[in-house]
Amino acid sequence: MELKQIDEQCYYFKGAVNIGYIKTDNEGILIDAGLDESAIKKVIKQIDERSWPLTHLFITHAHADHFGGAAYLVKKKAIKVYAPDIESAIINFPVLEPIYLQNGNKPYKELRNKFVEGKSVAIDETCIEGKYWIGSLEVTLHNVSGHSYHMLAVQVNDILYAADSYFDEKTLIKHNIPYIIDGTETIDTLQKLIQMNVKGALPGHGDYEEDFKETVEKNIVYHKQVEAELLKIISREKSTPIDVIIAEFCQYRGVKVDNMTSWALYRTAVCSYIKKLVEDQQVQIVFENNFLSVKRL
Ligand SMILES: [Zn+2]
Known part of the structure; x- marks a missing residue:
């Protein structure tokens, strides 16, 4: 993981998941x-080599690729750990994610693997949005939920560590149907990022950018495109079971679901877009023949 400098205080270790x-x-x-012991070991090594301090950890959200390495870190160093509330409960009891x-x-x-179940870590302080002290550093925490229930982005002066509130284009294309848990909140969060008065931002997956708002705009366009395509395959004439819609939409987008983890992640993502369509009154929920189904309004 390559160390990159943003300004005199802010750095990041560039990886599949940035730290x-x-x-x-x-x-x-x-x-x-990071995801696991191997990722965090590389980070600790580089910090130790420079004789730099390592005293605090802020976990932005309870996805295993962002906190899986924390258990090793707290074993090796005296670290105070912070995380958003609710997310903290999952980080403390990681089996909640596969559940x-x-x-x-x-x-x-098959659903109990390191990609969806990190190692348990005790959280010292749970956080909510607002000004916050991490050690002697004052930061601003921004609620950026939508991809996770209560994800928090961290603003240090005018630099934003944006967590998974938006993705770089490569990641969007790789995921195809991006993992979100709420379609409406996802868009609200992206709009909020556009309004933010910061110099630059670093997403969880991608590079630090000063013109990150262009990437955020691309995320909005991408989500709206996914949503529009999903709406097209929902019939106005008859109700269709949500499980059928999920399978058909994955096929339509060229997504191959052949293992439990992919199934769970894509099911959640598609259901999040469906929920937004319901909230936008474009689609209604219908129960037919014991199936939870949807029909276009
Ligand atoms: Zn995530």
């Missing part, structure tokens, strides 16, 4: 901890 680093005189704050991904059931063993 932010903020250096003050005698404190070092990580933003997220919710499988509709509340005790999950199949």
